[in-house]
Amino acid sequence: MPELVFFSGTMDCGKSTLALQIEHNRSARGLEGLIFTRNDRAGEGVLSSRLGLETKAVEAADDFDFYGYLVTHLSGGARADYVIVDEAQFFTPDQIDQLARIVDDLRLDVFAFGITTDFRTRLFPGSRRLVEMADRIEVLQVEALCWCGARATHNARTVDGKMVVEGEQVVVGDVNRPGTATGYEVLCRRHHIRRMTAAAARAAAISPDVLPVD
Numbered sequence: 001m002p003e004l005v006f007f008s009g010t011m012d013c014g015k016s017t018l019a020l021q022i023e024h025n026r027s028a029r030g031l032e033g034l035i036f037t038r039n040d041r042a043g044e045g046v047l048s049s050r051l052g053l054e055t056k057a058v059e060a061a062d063d064f065d066f067y068g069y070l071v072t073h074l075s076g077g078a079r080a081d082y083v084i085v086d087e088a089q090f091f092t093p094d095q096i097d098q099l100a101r102i103v104d105d106l107r108l109d110v111f112a113f114g115i116t117t118d119f120r121t122r123l124f125p126g127s128r129r130l131v132e133m134a135d136r137i138e139v140l141q142v143e144a145l146c147w148c149g150a151r152a153t154h155n156a157r158t159v160d161g162k163m164v165v166e167g168e169q170v171v172v173g174d175v176n177r178p179g180t181a182t183g184y185e186v187l188c189r190r191h192h193i194r195r196m197t198a199a200a201a202r203a204a205a206i207s208p209d210v211l212p213v214d
């Protein structure tokens, strides 16, 4: 039975790497996939992993119709055996419904990869719809870690090095980029709630006025 699978996790936990591995394994066996993404850090029309691998992808904006694209593709005589969608959090609930329809009506597996919650710990609309609609939700096995060593479960945004909890939901960016104005850091829930990034923890540890958190 074809499935809509949502592979979810924090930033930097290996989602895009797994997407590339699934693509590699299936194409190595002669299957043909269609790959979609939106707002990848590496630019338009690319699905990239921090391990250095990347592949071409169709850049899908808000008005992109996944189901229509697949129908046109197949009725033109082209082949598609499965669909990969990276950065799935950025897609609209309607687009996620189109992915479900690809599974149910066109009988293709759809593998969607994305972060579940934003920097305020709120669900992205696309991720919410995937949680509602997916046949299966897979949490990635490789755990990203908080600076304290606990499993990272939340994504923090930093502006000029300080953690923020207000702002636009979508700002493309990366972890471990100290020089950039807007950055991200993965944290455990405890340290996300306390707004305690690695830099804040270091500063607290060297300040004689502040008791250590841990």
Ligand SMILES: Nc1ncnc2c1ncn2[C@@H]1O[C@H](COP(=O)(O)OP(=O)(O)O)[C@@H](O)[C@H]1O
Pocket (backbone or CB within 6 Å): 009, 010, 011, 012, 013, 014, 015, 016, 017, 018, 048, 049, 050, 051, 142, 144
């Ligand atoms: N230099 C490196 N050596 C080994 N593994 C790395 C290196 N850089 C990144 N990684 C791995 O890649 C993961 C990030 O993969 P990526 O697919 O880009 O994540 P995501 O799509 O979830 O944001 C990291 O969690 C880490 O396991």
Ligand SMILES: Cc1cn([C@H]2C[C@H](O)[C@@H](COP(=O)(O)O)O2)c(=O)[nH]c1=O
Pocket (backbone or CB within 6 Å): 010, 011, 012, 015, 016, 039, 040, 041, 114, 115, 117, 118, 119, 120, 155, 156, 157, 169, 170, 171, 172, 173, 174, 184
């Ligand atoms: C938490 C959060 C993240 N983003 C952006 C930042 C990155 O461009 C992507 C996540 O990519 P990854 O491959 O999973 O690392 O999402 C955002 O726009 N808003 C947020 O709150």
